[in-house]
Amino acid sequence: MRAHHDPEKRVVVLGGTGFVGRHVHAAFAAAGWEALTVGRTAAADVALDLTAAPPRALAAALDRHRATAVVNAAGDYWGLGEERMRHSFVTVTERVLAAADLAARRPRLVQLGTVLEYGPLPEGRPLTEDAPIDPVGGYGRTKYAATRAVLDADADAVVLRVTNSVGPGAHPSSLLGKVGHALLDAVRRGRSATLELAPLRAVRDYLDVRDLAEAVVAAAGADASGRVVNIGTGRAVPIRRLVGDLIEVSGVRAEIVEREPASAAQVSPGAIAEWLQVDPATARRVLGWTARRTLRDALDDFWKDLLDGARR
Ligand SMILES: O=c1ccn([C@@H]2O[C@H](COP(=O)(O)OP(=O)(O)O[C@H]3O[C@H](CO)[C@@H](O)[C@H](O)[C@H]3O)[C@@H](O)[C@H]2O)c(=O)[nH]1
DSSP, X not given: OOOOOOTTOEEXXXXXXXHHXXXXXXXXXXXXXXXXXXXXXXXXXEEOOTTTSOHHHHHHHHHHHTOSEEEEOOOOOTTOOHHHHHIIIIIHHHHHHHHHHHSSSOOEEEEEEEGGGBOOOOTTOOBOTTSOBOOOSHHHHHHHHHHHHHHHTTOSEEEEEEOEEESTTOOTTSHHHHHHHHHHHHHHHTSOEEEEESOOOOEXXXXXXXXXXXXXXXXXXXXXOSEEEEEOOSOOEEHHHHHHXXXXXXXXXXXXXXXXXXXXXXXXXXXXXXXXXXXXXHIIIIIOOOOOSOHHHHHHHHHHHHHHHHHO
């Protein structure tokens, strides 16, 4: 028998086949929501290129699903220049807002932003929502412009400014994604691995992506509107240790070679913030959400998923 769903719990996840979106979709389903993914690939429930489709196409998908909420987890950015990122984030967000206006019932919007919208803070100062906005790179600048569009629209919306996340499906261009794929390659070849990385100086707040997904579900159900909430664990971890833990989890013999990136295209979006730790108090108070998983589990499950994928 088909499960009976609460008519108020119907969500459309934009970018629902991406690394974060996939987990967001699963978390909504686990919480009893009827969840639909929109993405560019055939893996999505509704295949729609949000950078090209007019708002009425998305509005029609929202209406067909009778969506009460929409999550914007869409947007390519790895290796893209600022203009392309502006299109990925700002143009798409403007279209999402226009589509929500056109829909028969305006859905609540949960927009995924980034902690990189803020400027770097001195070491030891946790990132609160009143920290100065001073994005250093094109990624932070364009994500901030998208956040502004949401806040200025006066919609029923909340923006989550999210820190780094890891777990099954981590993007191969991210630091831990890159390391995981290189370790998997070593397993396939029956060799040890040589990991060529930019100097691992940063100390960052890392979330299990499944905790992040639960924060999005909490945000969809919360009362808060027209504001931002920072999403992180409240702990800062040296990324060198995370890389070491992933190598240990894999059991692969690996050598790390640290070298300054040869070109700007190889620099991580977050390379500007060396020390970053979120203050999780607002998320706890406003969303009733706190990260609960360990990073060891996130790394374990990321590695298991890579091995499973290689066997499939
Ligand atoms: O070879 C490398 C690669 C990366 N890093 C550092 O590792 C951290 C993580 O880098 P990466 O995985 O490339 O991600 P970020 O650049 O931090 O960006 C991620 O984290 C942001 C929030 O913190 C999110 O908004 C983005 O979507 C997400 O891609 C950063 O401090 C990088 O400077 C290195 O030290 N060496």
